Amino acid sequence: MITLNVNGVPHDVDVEEAMPLLWVLRDVLNMTGTKYGCGISACGACTVLIDGVAVRTCVVPVKNAVGRAITTIEGLKQGDTLHKVQQAWIAEQVPQCGYCQSGQIMAAVALLTEKPQPTDDDIDAAMTNVCRCGAYTQIRAAIHAAAKA
Amino acid sequence: MALSRRLVIFGGVAAAGGLAVGYALLPWSTLDRAKRLIAKPGTTPLSAWVRIGTDNTVTVFVPHSEIGQGVHTSLPMMCAEELDADWSLVGMEQAPPDMAFANGAMALEYLRGDTSIPSFLLGTAVFGTRKIAEYMNLQTTGGSMSVRTTGVRGMRVAGAAARAMLIKAAAAAWGVPESEIVAKQSRLSHASGKSATYGEMAAAAAAFDPPIDPPLKAKKDYTIVGKPLPRFDIPAKCDGTAVYGLDLRLPGMSHAAIAACPVFGGTLVSVNEAPAMAMRGVKKVVKLPAAVAVVADNTWRAKEALAALSPVWNEGANAAHTQASIFAGMEKALDKGDLTEDNATGDVDAALKSAKGVIEASYRVPYLAHATMEVMNCTAHFEGDKLTVWGGFQGGLDARARAAKFAGLPMENVTLKYTTIGGGFGRRLPDYYDYIDKAIAVARQVEGPVQVVFMREEDMTQDFYRHASVARMKGALDDKGHVTAWLHTFTEKHDPPEAVYVNYDFANRASRYASGTNPIPWGAWRSVDHTQQGFFIESFMDELAHAAGQDPFEFRRAHLAGAPRHKAVLEAVAEMSGWATPPAAGRARGIAMREAFATVVAQVAEVSIQDGALRVHKLWTASDPGEVVNPATFTAQMEGGAIYGLTAALYGEIAIDKGRVVQQNFTDYEMVRMADAPEQHVRIIESGARTGGAGEPGTAPVAAAVCNAIFALTGQRIRELPLKNFDLTTGKKLTAA
Numbered sequence: 013m014i015t016l017n018v019n020g021v022p023h024d025v026d027v028e029e030a031m032p033l034l035w036v037l038r039d040v041l042n043m044t045g046t047k048y049g050c051g052i053s054a055c056g057a058c059t060v061l062i063d064g065v066a067v068r069t070c071v072v073p074v075k076n077a078v079g080r081a082i083t084t085i086e087g088l089k090q091g092d093t094l095h096k097v098q099q100a101w102i103a104e105q106v107p108q109c110g111y112c113q114s115g116q117i118m119a120a121v122a123l124l125t126e127k128p129q130p131t132d133d134d135i136d137a138a139m140t141n142v143c144r145c146g147a148y149t150q151i152r153a154a155i156h157a158a159a160k161a
Numbered sequence: 162m163a164l165s166r167r168l169v170i171f172g173g174v175a176a177a178g179g180l181a182v183g184y185a186l187l188p189w190s191t192l193d194r195a196k197r198l199i200a201k202p203g204t205t206p207l208s209a210w211v212r213i214g215t216d217n218t219v220t221v222f223v224p225h226s227e228i229g230q231g232v233h234t235s236l237p238m239m240c241a242e243e244l245d246a247d248w249s250l251v252g253m254e255q256a257p258p259d260m261a262f263a264n265g266a267m268a269l270e271y272l273r274g275d276t277s278i279p280s281f282l283l284g285t286a287v288f289g290t291r292k293i294a295e296y297m298n299l300q301t302t303g304g305s306m307s308v309r310t311t312g313v314r315g316m317r318v319a320g321a322a323a324r325a326m327l328i329k330a331a332a333a334a335w336g337v338p339e340s341e342i343v344a345k346q347s348r349l350s351h352a353s354g355k356s357a358t359y360g361e362m363a364a365a366a367a368a369f370d371p372p373i374d375p376p377l378k379a380k381k382d383y384t385i386v387g388k389p390l391p392r393f394d395i396p397a398k399c400d401g402t403a404v405y406g407l408d409l410r411l412p413g414m415s416h417a418a419i420a421a422c423p424v425f426g427g428t429l430v431s432v433n434e435a436p437a438m439a440m441r442g443v444k445k446v447v448k449l450p451a452a453v454a455v456v457a458d459n460t461w462r463a464k465e466a467l468a469a470l471s472p473v474w475n476e477g478a479n480a481a482h483t484q485a486s487i488f489a490g491m492e493k494a495l496d497k498g499d500l501t502e503d504n505a506t507g508d509v510d511a512a513l514k515s516a517k518g519v520i521e522a523s524y525r526v527p528y529l530a531h532a533t534m535e536v537m538n539c540t541a542h543f544e545g546d547k548l549t550v551w552g553g554f555q556g557g558l559d560a561r562a563r564a565a566k567f568a569g570l571p572m573e574n575v576t577l578k579y580t581t582i583g584g585g586f587g588r589r590l591p592d593y594y595d596y597i598d599k600a601i602a603v604a605r606q607v608e609g610p611v612q613v614v615f616m617r618e619e620d621m622t623q624d625f626y627r628h629a630s631v632a633r634m635k636g637a638l639d640d641k642g643h644v645t646a647w648l649h650t651f652t653e654k655h656d657p658p659e660a661v662y663v664n665y666d667f668a669n670r671a672s673r674y675a676s677g678t679n680p681i682p683w684g685a686w687r688s689v690d691h692t693q694q695g696f697f698i699e700s701f702m703d704e705l706a707h708a709a710g711q712d713p714f715e716f717r718r719a720h721l722a723g724a725p726r727h728k729a730v731l732e733a734v735a736e737m738s739g740w741a742t743p744p745a746a747g748r749a750r751g752i753a754m755r756e757a758f759a760t761v762v763a764q765v766a767e768v769s770i771q772d773g774a775l776r777v778h779k780l781w782t783a784s785d786p787g788e789v790v791n792p793a794t795f796t797a798q799m800e801g802g803a804i805y806g807l808t809a810a811l812y813g814e815i816a817i818d819k820g821r822v823v824q825q826n827f828t829d830y831e832m833v834r835m836a837d838a839p840e841q842h843v844r845i846i847e848s849g850a851r852t853g854g855a856g857e858p859g860t861a862p863v864a865a866a867v868c869n870a871i872f873a874l875t876g877q878r879i880r881e882l883p884l885k886n887f888d889l890t891t892g893k894k895l896t897a898a
Contacts, residue, residue, distance in 0.1 A: 039459035049617065051464075055832075094399070108231075109585075111583030135835060140835065144584050147797065148800075148804065
């Protein structure tokens with residue numbers, strides 16, 4: 013049995029140690045806000061925070077997440093209040109199809125933790141997730157808006 | 162006009178006469194059925210499309226799929242505008258996948274002979290009275306059509322009709338003339354002081370027939386349409402609560418990963434199930450005629466067990482195809498000269514013969530995958546002779562019909578449930594429902610619901626690709642630099658028919674094409690033929706401008722004497738981009754323009770090349786859709802459409818080797834990301850022309866705009882995509898196709 017700390021709650025899961033964290037979240041814990049996109053760490057749709065750092069969970073064996081604080085899109089809210097990045101995402105009307113946006117939001121949260129006032133170059137460097145709908149203008153604007161909030 | 166409105170209000174039932182003959186054959190009574198389907202305690206349906214609650218809320222039923230283009234908000238905006246509803250009380254639901262909500266408006270556009278309707282929207286229907294009923298089964302979302310068909314002909318009329326019914330009810334209740342009733346912000350009132358909410362009057366209003374031809378508002382009176390209102394679907398996409406097809410979780414559900422024969426058209430000979438069956442969580446290995454699937458208790462175990470199998474395939478004749486052989490076949494088809502002529506005017510052959518010099522150039526583009534972020538998937542569940550299917554589709558009713566046909570069940574036995582959709586771009590259109598078939602085929606052999614998923618590699622290698630194409634362009638100029646001949650020869654004409662048209666005033670022109678040159682599955686890809694033709698036509702137009710020694714903007718402008726709308730858009734993008742002012746040192750600009758899906762789009766790209774790497778710094782877009790419903794959504798579609806086209810121009814290449822797709826994932830099918838994405842500026846021009854589309858037009862000109870900028874910068878004309886295969890400073894190709 014493996015114990016994971018997801019959004020502050022401990023979960024016991026009976027899975028292979030090699031099973032990627034992504035699939036434990038999605039298919040065992042049914043927390044489907046974290047998305048599958050590529051399975052090889054190439055697109056970022058599966059990004060969550062592990063100890064505050066943005067990590068692509070499709071290639072992280074679940075055993076590597078044991079004893080660490082895992083934060084998913086479902087865990088960003090404080091009570092009924094959305095995280096400022098989520099609020100900015102809505103205000104800037106970022107998502108189109110929306111499938112990549114959980115990962116984009118988690119990557120942005122990590123960026124703003126590290127650099128509260130990111131420049132455009134910081135955003136270029138940190139935001140490497142694919143948005144097939146091409147909502148990059150809105151993502152950039154939302155990060156700047158969240159930084160000011 | 163009266164007929165069209167009546168059609169829409171009644172959801173497909175029309176009076177006899179004229180065009181209605183076809184509809185009169187429809188074997189169902191749609192209005193009553195529609196009302197039953199949307200009935201809910203405490204509410205009153207006023208037509209198939211609008212339901213008003215006693216709490217005064219308005220629910221608009223939208224018969225289209227939300228694939229990120231904002232249609233679940235823009236269509237209710239159009240309805241609420243004519244209804245004079247209080248927008249804060251308006252919500253929406255997706256119309257049920259039922260014949261009562263089939264897209265009559267789109268059928269009508271087809272009957273009117275609107276050539277901008279791509280044939281992929283027609284399904285198997287052929288024009289003819291008996292076939293119209295089949296066509297009416299469509300609920301398709303594609304061809305940048307939703308706003309300009311269902312919106313313009315359906316939602317506006319439905320809102321206006323509901324408003325008229327409410328006014329009739331109030332007039333009858335209060336004993337005053339209808340003309341004295343004011344309907345505003347979801348409230349009816351009269352100078353006498355009498356007043357009622359729409360919700361209070363809805364039950365009485367339902368007793369009146371919807372008017373056939375309700376008056377529609379003038380643009381100057383709009384209070385909702387034209388505003389950048391927030392989309393209904395966005396909050397759930399920001400907190401993880403939106404349920405995409407892959408997110409569906411049902412009691413007792415299994416997960417299946419599937420692998421088709423990697424060679425198109427090949428079949429499964431045998432597979433030893435033992436390696437998979439020995440793995441944890443695996444329930445079954447399902448053998449299909451051309452694929453194998455592993456069913457397990459979670460996706461990862463299914464995927465790992467599938468990878469442990471070594472299926473034996475009969476690859477068939479297609480295994481001989483390589484990308485080089487496919488391109489060679491295309492060149493051969495053009496050499497053979499057995500071509501279909503289209504869009505001809507004047508005598509292009511004579512004009513070329515008598516020209517002092519002929520400018521010639523050959524172009525080519527590869528196959529492209531859709532690569533939606535959410536891979537293809539579908540969940541299916543048999544319970545006796547009843548089937549339920551869940552997933553993301555660009556046509557719900559068509560998906561239900563497809564499921565019924567594949568399962569061999571009557572349509573009534575099939576329930577279709579919508580999920581949120583992680584990208585469409587054409588891949589989830591009705592012609593490409595292989596993922597429904599596969600889910601049903603697996604579900605037949607499994608107890609309980611099963612979610613069948615194409616892992617990314619399967620999604621990329623089992624697509625219906627944007628078809629590869631080659632083009633040979635010929636042109637001639639007179640002494641003043643005006644085009645006297647334009648001959649555009651290419652392989653494979655698909656959709657929409659006018660994608661090969663040019664809006665320039667060429668006295669002698671023709672397009673000629675060879676068909677049947679693509680031996681792999683291919684289909685509609687965002688903006689469809691405009692993706693190839695936009696690159697061919699607008700690159701060659703640039704070549705002619707330089708041959709004439711003219712500025713590419715001025716050259717185009719001089720050929721738009723008969724097209725004032727296009728000229729205005731072109732001038733707007735030149736003004737926005739500061740075309741007349743040279744860019745900073747080391748940078749250059751390129752311009753291109755297309756009319757696509759009835760929207761005119763002109764773009765200017767500004768590029769540089771540093772250490773051999775191309776950078777598209779800025780992209781300006783001027784766009785005239787006639788009239789815009791939600792400018793925020795429209796702008797996002799222009800920008801996103803341009804990114805989709807830019808990804809194709811820079812990186813997009815699906816190549817065939819030994820009959821199979823070489824590229825497997827985002828590592829070898831790269832995407833434009835934040836650091837690559839240009840700064841974008843969009844200007845919307847509302848000329849009042851017939852409403853055009855939003856989802857696809859922005860994709861059409863961008864490859865040419867970028868390549869024209871590269872030519873301006875380096876003097877190298879790149880006539881083949883993607884650009885990653887070229888040394889842009891020398892124009893030399895780096896890798897063989």
